[in-house]
Structures are given as structure tokens and as C-alpha cells.
Amino acid sequence: METLNSEDSARVRDVLEKFGKLPVPVAEIDASADLYDSGLTSHASVNVMIALEDEFDVEFPDAMLQKSTFGSIDAITSAIARLTD
């Protein structure tokens, strides 16, 4: 499975911190924890998607635009890794 380096993972967490509007600091969220259960709203998740596309200069194809792709920090980093491969 493709993985991002730790610097890229930190960039994902930065995006989440800025656009995720999570009720807890992103640093306290486990990489495998369910982001929606952690308080990510569907509205904020779209802002996160947009910010990730800008940050990593990628485009998520429509088939990837679903809840599971953005369900955890691990899921996001692996999705980005697939697109930047």
C-alpha cells in the first residue's frame, strides 16, 4: 500500500486543523479514528477535500469522493498517496 512520508502526513493534519472545524485539536486524534464520529461535518469535509486538492495539487476523481475516502487520517493519507504516486 502506498504511504505518505511523515512530512506529508503532517500536511494532512494541518489541512484538517484549518478546515475540519473539529471540536478537538487534530493532534489528539488517532490516525485511524473515525473523523465523522470525531465531529467532522459533511459541510466541513467538503472544505477539507478542496483544501487537500490545493495543498497536494491533486484532483480527487468523483469515484473517490465518498465518506470512506475521508473517514480517517489514515484513509486520507493513503488516498493522497495513490493520487501522487
Added chain:
Amino acid sequence: MTTVYDTDNSADALTVSDVLAVLREHADSVDRDARFPAESVEAMRSAGMLAAGIPTEFGGGGHSLSELARTARALGAECASSAMIFVMHQSQVLSIVRHGKSDAMAALLRRLAAEQPLVASATTEINIGGDVRTSSCAVEYDGEHISLSKTAPVISYGDYAEFVLATARRSQDSPPSDQVLVVCEKPNVVLTRTGEWDTLGFRGTCSPGFQLEATATTSNILGDNYGDISSQTMLPAAHILWGSAWLGIADAAVAKARKSVRKAASRTPGLTPPSALRLAELYVVHEQLVDTVFGAAAKYEAIADSPEELGAIGFAVKINNVKVTASTLVIDIVGKALQICGISGYRQDGDLSIGRHLRDAHGSAIMVSNERILGHNSQLALVYKGK
């Protein structure tokens, strides 16, 4: 159109055409007095229609979404308020069917199939800005017992439903987006009316605001979280079935327009009246509405067992588009039908009167506002590629 549904009291069972006749008889008084269509709902119950969407293994009719859509369309042509009650009920029941996921919910479905009580919805709440995917109120726990207090700006047919499905935060510690769906049953849910319902259309849906105070047990909470229930079932079913009821309104208006043109044609044998051209144009738009509704129902059925595809942004955009398209088209169709019928359509009396259809049609864009739905899609549009 003469299907007899399976019910225990099949000797007394009404056929669909019997039900339609009851709706037809009472539609005008329901509209005029803004009263609950009690006779129509009782007729639907006698025909087993309120259990139509429940799988046969629980004693229901086992109808697909397309079949429910065809029923809603037929009802909508007679009495749009009754049709809206039918489809709102079905959306709630389907949510339990697909997301209940417990023995208690299976037992509930058997009761809903046997007794056919009306199931209403309390998803909106004051101070959430119209976003039903967030809740302010929360479930409170005392061991197995739970309680819920919610201020709902609208609960359609709340006074006449035995069950209300209410959204709430999972617990008092949960963020607004972590929602559950709670089955509240009278008399353990008390609805106190906070307003009146005197509107331009859909007057028989009797949809004022209510203060909801409910007690229940933890087994009344659906197994899946509300985010999944909404995206996979409640929202698509609601938009497709609302569209079907509105198609019924369009059917009624088109039938009157056709009647008007035929009358004109019979006065000038051998000559096609000018209004026939308008009727031909009307069928162009009507066809678009038919395709919108049944195309979406078929699409839904094709991916109904794939949470991944149902949860995709592309499907959310599509299903929102169904609602916006269907409401825009029904308003257009009824307006065009009025022009064709002329003064006979404009009159409030007579068999070509379009007034009730026109007022009901406008409700489609207002009740759950197209502006809000487009607002939601406008955000999704920034990331959705449409291919």
C-alpha cells in the same frame, strides 16, 4: 391499477382504484379547510398501502421504490396532500427497514405492517440553520431509558401520527454532526403544537411546529448513524417519492389541459385547434418529469445495496438535482396547463379548475427550499467533477 394488497382483512380490502376514488371525493374539502385527509389515509390503510414498502417477510407489501413511486404518482393526481403524507410515511418506514438492524426494530416492522400506523418525521430543529445533518438536542440516558426534548419548526401530520422519527445528537457529549434516529411512539412522545398551518398549498399535510418531549429505551435508536441513514435511504427515498407525488399533480393538470383542447377540437372538426400546439409542448416538459423521477428510482435500485455508491458525493448531487428538477418542472407544467385551460382553468369551480394544483405545485419548491438544496450542491460543486 387494481392490485389488491395482501392484508389480514382481505375481505374488506380496498383496491387502489377504490382508494383513488376516496382521495378524489375529499380532495377539495381537505384543501379548502386545511384539514387532515382522514378518509384518504384510512382508505390507504384498508388497501395495505401504508405497509407497501415493508418487506414481505415482516408482513408488508414488499414494494420496490419504483412501485412506491407509481403509487405516489397515482395518489398525487387525486389529492396532493394525501400523496405527500403517503410518501413522507414511506421514507420513514424505509429508514427503519434498511437501518433498524436489531431484533427490536424487526418486531417494530411487524407491528407497522400489521397495524399500519402513520410514521412522521422530526428532522428539522430550530437554531440549526436548516441543516438537518446537525442536531442541537441530544439523547439523555438513564440506564436503558432515554429521553429527548426537541423544538421542531415543522412536523407534518404530527397530530395524526402514532410514531415520530426524531434526529438528535447521540449523547450530550456528542458533536452536532454525530446524530442518531430515535423511534418515538405515542403516548411516550408528547407533541405540543407551537403554531398553525394555513398555507397556500399542501394544506392537508397539517405541518405546524411542535415541541417534542419523548421517552423511550435505547432499543428505540436505529442501528446506523443518521448520516448514513440520510444519505443511503431517507434523502434519496424522499426526493424520488416527493417527485413522484408532484408528477401526479402534473398528470392532473395535463389531463385538464388535454380535456380543454379536445373540447376546442370537437367544435372545429377537421381543424386542429391552436391550443393543441401548446398541449404538444406541454407533453415535452411532462416527459422530462417522468424521466427524472423514474430514472432516479431505477438508479437508486441499481445501487441500493452499495453504501459506497450511495454515500458518494456524485449521488448526493444527483439526488438533490432530482428534487430541484422535479419541483421546477411541476410548477412549469401546471402553469402551462393553466394557460391552455384559460378562463375555465382560472375559475375555482368547474371540472377544469387548476387552482389547487397550482398552489400545491408551488409548495414543491418551498417546502424544503430549492435555495437551500442548491446551496448545499453549490459547495459540493467545488469538488465534484461531474464525470
